[in-house]
Amino acid sequence: MSTPTQKEDGVDQRRITVSVNGESRSAEVEPRLLLAHLLRQGLGLTGTHIGCDTTNCGACTVLYDGEPIKSCTMLAVQADGHEVTTVEGLGTPSELDPVQEGFKEEHGLQCGFCTPGMMLAAKALITRNDEPSEEDVRWALSGNLCRCTGYQNIVKAVLWAADKERANGGGSAEGPSTAEHTDLTV
Structure with missing residues (x-):
């Protein structure tokens, strides 16, 4: 469960831990941060594309506990304690999925x-x-x-x-x- 904290500037933060591509990752995030933005800007996993921000295009699809979800409409705090797989987690350059x-x-x-x-x-x-x-x-x-x-x-x-x-x-x-x-x- 995410733990509430507050930065010096008064912005509400939550500490979350998410397994991303098999690696446990922790972050302090604003409760309104979208999962797509955590993956792209926070973790540098730019394979998760943002095309519409409305769930229409599916470019931001990731696997959430093995199920496809559109990460542009899921909050990062909702992923706390869950497994997320991005395209970077499918295979390696030498051994493609x-x-x-x-x-x-x-x-x-x-x-x-x-x-x-x-x-x-x-x-x-x-x-x-x-x-x-x-x-x-x-x-x-x-x-x-x-x-x-x-x-x-x-x-x-x-x-x-x-x-x-x-x-x-x-x-x-x-x-x-x-x-x-x-x-x-x-």
């Missing part, structure tokens, strides 16, 4: 702005359903907009990733994971 591989192999990105949110929504789908249909993929991604009209290749990329996950026995590349704890003020 099957979802990342699928987007590469099937040309599932164009400008790339929607890609992190699409990948995380896809990861959540494949975790729940390792044999999704094209309709399942389209439904799972329906909250994420691609302004470059790359939907057909995105769907193919997700189906490719699901096939790869099944071939791997459901396991995927783990992102950075460490017991290290980082303390910061936002």
Whole structure:
């Protein structure tokens, strides 16, 4: 549970601890700070994009305890004690997650702005359903907009990733994971 504190300038702060990509991170945040801003400005995880601030585009999608959520409308204090996965937590440059591989192999990105949110929504789908249909993929991604009209290749990329996950026995590349704890003020 977040602990209330107050800065010298009288601004209300809360101390929170969130597991981000497997690493425990603590921060002093204003109660009104959005999770997207904590991730981008506070933690430097700029793969979480901000496109609309209204939950319409899905560019800010992250996994919250394994479920896709739009971080532009969730307060950082709501993530206290929870696990958040960003696109930076999917794989590494030398060992891509099957979802990342699928987007590469099937040309599932164009400008790339929607890609992190699409990948995380896809990861959540494949975790729940390792044999999704094209309709399942389209439904799972329906909250994420691609302004470059790359939907057909995105769907193919997700189906490719699901096939790869099944071939791997459901396991995927783990992102950075460490017991290290980082303390910061936002």
